[in-house]
Amino acid sequence: MNKPIRIGTRGSKLALWQAYHVADLLKVKGLASEIVIIETKGDKILDVSIAKIGSKGVFTEELEMQLSSGEIDIAVHSAKDMQSRLPDGFEIIAFTEREEVNDIILSHKEGIDYKNADQSLVLGTSSTRRVATLKHFYPHIQTVEIRGNLQTRIAKMESGVCDALLLAYAGAHRMGYDDLIRFKLSLDEFTPAVGQGSVALESSSNLDPVVKNQIIEACHHRETGYRLLAERAFLRVLEGGCSIPVFALADLEKDILHLKGGIVSLDGRKRIVQKVSGSAIQAEELGKKLADLVLSDGGEEILKEIKKLLKK
Numbered sequence: 001m002n003k004p005i006r007i008g009t010r011g012s013k014l015a016l017w018q019a020y021h022v023a024d025l026l027k028v029k030g031l032a033s034e035i036v037i038i039e040t041k042g043d044k045i046l047d048v049s050i051a052k053i054g055s056k057g058v059f060t061e062e063l064e065m066q067l068s069s070g071e072i073d074i075a076v077h078s079a080k081d082m083q084s085r086l087p088d089g090f091e092i093i094a095f096t097e098r099e100e101v102n103d104i105i106l107s108h109k110e111g112i113d114y115k116n117a118d119q120s121l122v123l124g125t126s127s128t129r130r131v132a133t134l135k136h137f138y139p140h141i142q143t144v145e146i147r148g149n150l151q152t153r154i155a156k157m158e159s160g161v162c163d164a165l166l167l168a169y170a171g172a173h174r175m176g177y178d179d180l181i182r183f184k185l186s187l188d189e190f191t192p193a194v195g196q197g198s199v200a201l202e203s204s205s206n207l208d209p210v211v212k213n214q215i216i217e218a219c220h221h222r223e224t225g226y227r228l229l230a231e232r233a234f235l236r237v238l239e240g241g242c243s244i245p246v247f248a249l250a251d252l253e254k255d256i257l258h259l260k261g262g263i264v265s266l267d268g269r270k271r272i273v274q275k276v277s278g279s280a281i282q283a284e285e286l287g288k289k290l291a292d293l294v295l296s297d298g299g300e301e302i303l304k305e306i307k308k309l310l311k312k
């Protein structure tokens with residue numbers, strides 16, 4: 001009888017959903033598991049925006065310590081929240097099948113019409129990509145920064161902080177809020193963050209290869225894997241992190257990857273989008289190619305401006 005696989009996770013409801021999802025996938029293949037809840041810096045600091053703390057590893061550092069010590073076998077994260085480069089000694093071994101990738105507008109109110117410039121609308125979000133994208137396409141919409149888990153954000157919205165929230169479909173759906181979803185936003189306008197909708201399994205490079213292969217067999221979704229490989233290669237060049245409004249989305253059609261992505265300036269004035277296609281086995285090359293196209297098309301300048309602004 002195998003030892004149960006120890007799954008490390010943050011304690012938020014969404015994180016726990018993800019951990020149980022992985023536990024279920026393991027169980028289908030007859031693998032027992034245990035869930036270990038670990039508090040991270042990002043969970044403790046609630047009053048400062050993530051962009052200001054510096055996104056680097058705030059939700060992953062403590063989990064990585066437990067991976068190194070062997071206290072847990074895998075750490076489960078939203079793929080979107082993972083840095084594009086992992087510290088030495090760690091790797092992503094699997095991506096679960098991706099959920100619908102769209103952003104959505106969620107509200108307890110009915111009659112919200114975000115396209116109507118005559119309606120005053122305050123949207124809560126803490127994502128620089130979403131704020132900048134709103135400024136670009138819907139400059140009449142006001143935004144307010146809102147943090148905390150989904151339950152907290154909904155409570156803040158209902159208390160009047162904003163009219164609606166701009167969120168990932170995946171999180172709202174997993175938390176059971178489908179009935180509050182008012183709009184599913186277009187992928188051309190609100191092209192998602194890299195990795196949105198998938199769950200990533202991280203391990204130490206020292207994980208027993210037999211256990212590692214069992215986990216991959218049970219949890220890895222091949223198509224999602226190619227898509228995220230391309231998107232993450234793009235992000236690596238653009239030095240993403242959640243404080244930089246870059247976006248990318250890969251789709252797989254048979255074995256051809258179609259990848260689009262870009263960057264938007266913080267004031268929303270400039271938005272650069274490029275597309276590339278090619279064989280899925282060249283996913284990483286495609287991601288890099290896309291990044292080069294975006295950079296040479298004006299992305300480099302936008303990136304420099306943003307970095308200058310963030311240093312202030």
Ligand SMILES: NCc1[nH]cc(CCC(=O)O)c1CC(=O)O
Pocket residue numbers: 078079080081166167168169170171172195196197198199
């Ligand atoms: N940045 C927070 C975060 N990380 C993952 C999700 C949702 C689930 C997912 O995209 O995998 C969310 C919430 C959101 O963006 O609305």
